[in-house]
Amino acid sequence: MSATPPSLPPSRRASDSTVRRLSLYLRFLEDFQAEGRQTVSSRHLASRGSTTAAQVRKDLSLFGSFGKRGLGYDVPQLAERLRDILGLARPWRVALVGAGRIGSALFHYPGFQERGFQLTAILDVATHRVGESWGAIRVQHVADLETVVRDGQVDIVVVAVPGPAAQEVVDRAVAGGVKAFLNFAPVSLKVPSGVAVNNVNLAAELEVLSFHLLGRDARE
């Protein structure tokens, strides 16, 4: 009855790392399914990814009890359950802003469509690109972003524009009702609470490797 003084989350909350692992588990389960395997243990799942059996069980237990003691998990059933959990049971409508190199790579990326992410709009600032046809999609001018996402009921916007342009893209998409962004620009985007941003910074990933190569972090 009301009164939750220190404001607990009402149900156990999964971290981003957990969700990323669930996504990997799903992929492994699909592989197992293709191999005709019927059941799988947490240990077996763990050995494919680079985690531990306990981690797999903990991750799954956040969402329910899917396994059978002594047996393991039913492969197709757990895969189905993970698709539900990850929200892949329904298609999501995606708009791509920025039709440059990264945008082009994403457009052709097979995993995009495979998992139910439907690319429904492409926008760019360059007038020479506007009007081009990418598959069945016609490139629109980024000036129309707000109406495009609103009318097209876009769920996710992929931001593949240069850093300085990214915040404005996000602001306008948020105004159009978008609640999720995949950002490739190397900037930190400000969004209202309730809106999710996921950053992919390729330069930073290389720099992490560069750091490791120096050996400054290694033991001794």
Next chain:
Amino acid sequence: MSATPPSLPPSRRASDSTVRRLSLYLRFLEDFQAEGRQTVSSRHLASRGSTTAAQVRKDLSLFGSFGKRGLGYDVPQLAERLRDILGLARPWRVALVGAGRIGSALFHYPGFQERGFQLTAILDVATHRVGESWGAIRVQHVADLETVVRDGQVDIVVVAVPGPAAQEVVDRAVAGGVKAFLNFAPVSLKVPSGVAVNNVNLAAELEVLSFHLLGRDARE
């Protein structure tokens, strides 16, 4: 024997998240420098990224004392220091394996060369691509991977091949002496200790967003 029972790291160790933030700080410092700013406080740096001033100071303090109390940090000096820490003071030699869509996007990605990552070799399994010229680089057959990385003194291999092919690429590159990998295949790669792997899984990033959109993780 050798007895290091709880196995402490001998010096304070920076986590990957710390290193990623350092990479961001460097980018912000370069912006500040372009704007002609001479000094910057931890608070100011934090406000650009989405962190806190304390976090910035902790991150930097792992590597030394770079600031002046009451004043803040000298912009060009700290930038220089971060470049050292991240290993960007020297160039790294990079080979790209997989000349498909993702490979092509990376080839054209400006941040690649900007930060001293020199693409020195491109390899692919498709015979029709072998011999193509990408800029000054001629595409070689992946069968030659081991000798290419050894003779070319390659430091980092970017793995942009389909999942099932990835492990073999890594094994052969490791045999050729490579100690760092940027992996775009949605699999978990096994490498000997001392070799670093950094995974970028675009499908998983979208799925994290999909999960957020369901609102299962939001408060109530």
Next chain:
DNA sequence: AGGTGTGAACACTTTCACAGCA
């Protein structure tokens, strides 16, 4: 046996709060 589900222990990260210097 074999393997799950989970509280408790542990490890790691982030935030707080403040002493100390310019």
Next chain:
DNA sequence: TGCTGTGAAAGTGTTCACACCT
């Protein structure tokens, strides 16, 4: 005063260990 550098506290995520089920 303003701001850094840093121990200590709080918070999160991971691993352990074991009760329990098949």
